[in-house]
Amino acid sequence: MRYGRAASSNEIFTSPLLRQLHAQARLLARLDAIVAARLTVLKNACRVAAYKEGVLTLSTGNSALTGQIRYMQASLLANLRQTPEFAEITQIRVIDCEPAPARKPARPPLPPLSHSVGTLLRETADLLDDAELSEAFRRLASHASDKPTS
Known part of the structure; x- marks a missing residue:
């Protein structure tokens, strides 16, 4: 050629x-x-x-x-x-020659819970008789924003 x-x-x-x-x-x-x-x-x-x-x-x-x-x-x-x-x-x-592990796509972080949602979670935790479930709701409520939204 x-x-x-x-x-x-x-x-x-x-x-x-x-x-x-x-x-x-x-x-x-x-x-x-x-x-x-x-x-x-x-x-x-x-x-x-x-x-x-x-x-x-x-x-x-x-x-x-x-x-x-x-x-x-x-x-x-x-x-x-x-x-x-x-x-x-x-x-x-x-x-x-194991295939390379599949990478998980990067996800943006979830937005924080609002103050009102945190309040509702805490109130629900107070009403529950199950101690484990109540504690789970309180942990979830701890991720809510401290500032009330207007």
């Missing part, structure tokens, strides 16, 4: 880099299918993350599965070596 002008579709599709990337993507997809077939119980929780220089990297969603796959690592390695494309695998790495 030349720089400075738009590449033709023929140049793009015949690019050696694109061919290499496409071949690598096909290899990873095939490897992912083979690993899923070997790890029938864990196939939905384990993915092929990378394959480079004889090292296969698998990623899982939690540490318990990571331990299980590490335990089965030797038999999985032997099974994969029987496939001609993966006869050069020397090692399997298992990484735990």
Whole structure:
């Protein structure tokens, strides 16, 4: 491809880099299918993350599965070596890629209770026979504004 002008579709599709990337993507997809077939119980929780220089990297969603796959690592390695494309695998790495915890959206603080609401809460607490519930109303009333609103 030349720089400075738009590449033709023929140049793009015949690019050696694109061919290499496409071949690598096909290899990873095939490897992912083979690993899923070997790890029938864990196939939905384990993915092929990378394959480079004889090292296969698998990623899982939690540490318990990571331990299980590490335990089965030797038999999985032997099974994969029987496939001609993966006869050069020397090692399997298992990484735990737990998803980042979802952040709670920041909410603005609630407005303070008005003086009249605080008064009503205190009056209600005085009328209640249940001591725990009465104390809860008093604690809630303590958050009310001390200044009467006009």
